[in-house]
Amino acid sequence: MNAKPFITATLIGSMLLASTAFAAGGPRNGDGGGRSADTASSGDLTTIEVSDLQFMREEEKLARDVYLTMDQYWGDRTQVFAQIALSEESHTSTVDYLLNKFGVEDPVVNDTIGVFTNEELQALFDELVAKGKNSFVDGLFVGGLIEEKDMRDILAAINQTDERAIILAYSNLLDGSKSHLNAFVKVIEAQGLTYEAQVLDPEEVELILHDESQIED
Template identity: 45%
Template sequence: MKQFVIFIVIGILLVSVGVGCIQDQKTSTTSLTEEEKQGILWMREEEKLARDVYLTLYEKWHLPIFNNIAESEQTHMDAVKSLIDKYALEDPVIDEVGKFNNPELQELYNQLVEKGSKSVEDALIVGAMIEELDIVDLQKWISKTDKQDIIGVYENLMKGSRNHLRSFVSNLKNYGVTYEPQYLSKEEYEKIINSPMESGT
């Protein structure tokens, strides 16, 4: 009888510990600052913007680079989605190409597609612009958090964006176009372009 009582007590203690752990996990999901939340939601839609622009321009020009990088942008979207799931945020993504919750990103998408539809060269310039903007925004959001999981995702996305920027600039050279940075400083842009492709993206 004593052993039976002991087993019951142990069982109750284990359940209590388990509930406590679950409560701790739930608490951690609400520990984001407003800027951290804003950054995650912004980057989720910004990565979608990149994907959607590239899908649209691929339909227009049938250049493999747009299809290939669109696939990479989908993995970027998935990476940010993992943060949304982890921190129990509401996903802002509308499951339709070219549609966005954020009006600023909606307007930017419209402008980029319009510019990229003028010529192949303009389309490649748009690609380089998007990757530049991605890098600048990721740097900004990294500066506003100290959470290593968020920083890790953002830094990996930046590697991908640097590689994509190199690819677009290289393709532009094949068309006789020298790309001029629109968002990055000339120094930072040159440092990226003159360095090799990065792995682990």
């Protein structure tokens, strides 16, 4: 196993701090209180919206955790895992902010890398890490799979809510996943390989990879 790059060590050290900041409901208002005046209630959301938020919180954590783990193995070959892990930390914190805004219970009761409340995501983490540590290329394709799955799940969640704040946050996560997929594909192609869709339709992936309007998150 390779020595942990500085960027990964920095992220691991900051995870608890970031989680604490967002758990307070974002920036504090002028009276020193915790949540802002526009804090909503979980009663404002449907059961599906609540479930999606909780799933998305851990799915973004899964991406962060897998990439941090892959960086342990392949960090001497590329910075892509460490760099995207930083972005995923921001993503999972964004969803955490929404959980606090709407008063939804946070499923991340233990922010340790590789620990999940959702059994499906726990099994997926174990499966992806086992595959990704086999080779550098396997690790890159695991990254592509995660980003494609994220996009599929985010799009489904967007279609099941009419809350403006949630739609905006999900849209930002979607843009991030598009950029991340492009980043992984570039490294894969640099190995002389061709990337093929793993979760989304090939036509969708082709459009994403050739979308020149994307902005790095």
